[in-house]
Amino acid sequence: MNDRSSWPLWEVFLRSRRGLSHQHVGSLHAPDWEMAVQNARDLYTRRGEGVSIWVVESAAIHASDPDDRGPLFDPPADKVYRHPTFYKVPEDLKL
Amino acid sequence: MSTAVVAASDRYQYALYLGDDCLILSHRLAELAAHAPEFEEDVALSNLALDLLGQARTLLAYAGLVEAAGRDEDDLAYGRDDREFRNLLLVEQPNWDFAHTIVRQLFFASYQLPLYQLLADSQDPTLAGVAAKGAKEASYHRDHARLWTLRLGDGTEESHSRMETAVGALWPFTGELFQADPITQRLVAAGIAADPAALELVWRDQIDQTFAEATLERPVELGVRQGGRSGLHSEHLGHILSEMQHLHRSHPLATW
Numbered sequence: 001m002n003d004r005s006s007w008p009l010w011e012v013f014l015r016s017r018r019g020l021s022h023q024h025v026g027s028l029h030a031p032d033w034e035m036a037v038q039n040a041r042d043l044y045t046r047r048g049e050g051v052s053i054w055v056v057e058s059a060a061i062h063a064s065d066p067d068d069r070g071p072l073f074d075p076p077a078d079k080v081y082r083h084p085t086f087y088k089v090p091e092d093l094k095l
Numbered sequence: 096m097s098t099a100v101v102a103a104s105d106r107y108q109y110a111l112y113l114g115d116d117c118l119i120l121s122h123r124l125a126e127l128a129a130h131a132p133e134f135e136e137d138v139a140l141s142n143l144a145l146d147l148l149g150q151a152r153t154l155l156a157y158a159g160l161v162e163a164a165g166r167d168e169d170d171l172a173y174g175r176d177d178r179e180f181r182n183l184l185l186v187e188q189p190n191w192d193f194a195h196t197i198v199r200q201l202f203f204a205s206y207q208l209p210l211y212q213l214l215a216d217s218q219d220p221t222l223a224g225v226a227a228k229g230a231k232e233a234s235y236h237r238d239h240a241r242l243w244t245l246r247l248g249d250g251t252e253e254s255h256s257r258m259e260t261a262v263g264a265l266w267p268f269t270g271e272l273f274q275a276d277p278i279t280q281r282l283v284a285a286g287i288a289a290d291p292a293a294l295e296l297v298w299r300d301q302i303d304q305t306f307a308e309a310t311l312e313r314p315v316e317l318g319v320r321q322g323g324r325s326g327l328h329s330e331h332l333g334h335i336l337s338e339m340q341h342l343h344r345s346h347p348l349a350t351w
Contacts, residue, residue: 007133028135034242039135041235042142 009058010036012043014050022054033057101285105278106219107161108181109288111171112279112324113222114154115182118172119332120203121147122339123190132193139239143200146232150225157221173343177333178326185268187323187332194247194254194261200240201305202265206272208233209297213289222287241305248309255310263314270319272298 007029013022025044030036036055045053064072076082124144131137155168166174186203190196211233214226247254273295275283282288306313322328342349 029133030135031246035246038239038242039139042139043135046142 007031010040010055011058011061012036012040013054013056014040014044015052016049017051022052025049027058030055101282101287103161103163105281106287107158108278109282110154110158110161110222111181113225114151114158114171115180116186116203116207117147117151117154119180119182119335120186120199121145121151122335123186123188123199124196127190127196140196143236143239146229146236150229150232153221153225157225169343173340177328177336180323180326180328180332180336182323182328182332183268183271184320184323184329185265185271187329187335188265188268189331191264192257192261194257195264197240197243197247198258198261198265200236201244202269202272202302204233204237204240205301205305206294206298208237209294210289213293217288218286237301244305244311245309248306248311258309258311262311266314267317267320269298271321271323274319274321274324276324 008031009027010030010033011027012025014025015022028036028039028043030039033055037053040053040055044050121144124140124147127140128137128144131140151172152168155171159166159168159171183203185199188195188199208230211226211230214222215230217223217226244258248258249255273291275291279288279291283290303313305311320329
C-alpha cells in the first residue's frame, strides 16, 4: 500500500454548475477509476465547485512535445488575416 | 397529528445516542489525518470526520436544549465523563489497521443511512431535519466504505486476511446497533425514533450483499458486546476522552 508506483495517476476534469465544458483541475492517485472519482469528489468538489466529474488515467493522455512549440504554434501568429482585427466595432456595441 | 406525550429525558437520551455516535466516530477518523495509507485517503477520511462532527454539533446542541439545564454542545462534548457518554461500543474501537477503519465504517454507515432515512419522517422536527441532511452524507460514507471493502476483501491474499480479521474483531459490536432499550421503544411508539428491528433487516441485507461481492463471510455469532447506551464502555473511550477533552478541561472558557 505504501508503494505509490502501484497506484496510477489520474487527471481530474470538472464541469461547474454553469460551465459548458469540463475543465482540468488537477490530478490524484487512485487504484482504479471508481476510487479516482471518489477521491476527486473529496479533493476538488467539497465547496460546490462541480456538478460532473471526469477522470482520465494520465498515461492515456498524449501530449505535444514542448520542443515542438515553435513549429506547432508560431506560424499562425504570422498570418494577421486569421485574427478578426479588420473589423470596426460599432460604437454603441457594449463589450 | 397525534403525538404521545414523551418525557424530555427520553428525548435528551436519544439525542445523546445519536450525537455521541457521531462525535466519537468523528474523533476516531480525525486521528487518521496525516496517517492514512495515501494522501487522497487522508482527505477522504477527514471529510467523513467533518460530516460527522457537524451532525454531532447539531444533535448535542439539541440535547442540551431538551435537557434545559443550561448546557450547550461544548459542555456536553467536553464536560462529561466516560460513563455519561451514550455512544455505541463499535464507534470507539481503535484504528488498529486500515481494514479495521474500513469495516467499522461499513458497519456504521450501513446502519446510519437507513437510520437517517427513517428519522427524516420523525415527529421530532429537529431530528427529522438533521436526518434529512445527514442521509446524503451517510450515503456517501457507505459508498466509500463499500468500495474499499470490495477492493480489500476481493484483493490480495494479505488484504483479504486483514479484512477477515477486522470483520471478526468488530462483528460482536454490531448487535448493539439494533438493541431496543426502553427509551428507544417509547420513542418508536411516539413516532420519534427509528425502529431498530426495521434497521436490522436493511442492515443485514446490505452487509450480506457487500460481503458476497467482497468474498467475505459473516462470522459465527459469538454473542453481543453491548453497554455503550448505558454508559458502560470499552477501555478505549477513556483514552479518546482524555485526548479530546484535555485542552478544554485544562483551560476552561479559553477561546481562540
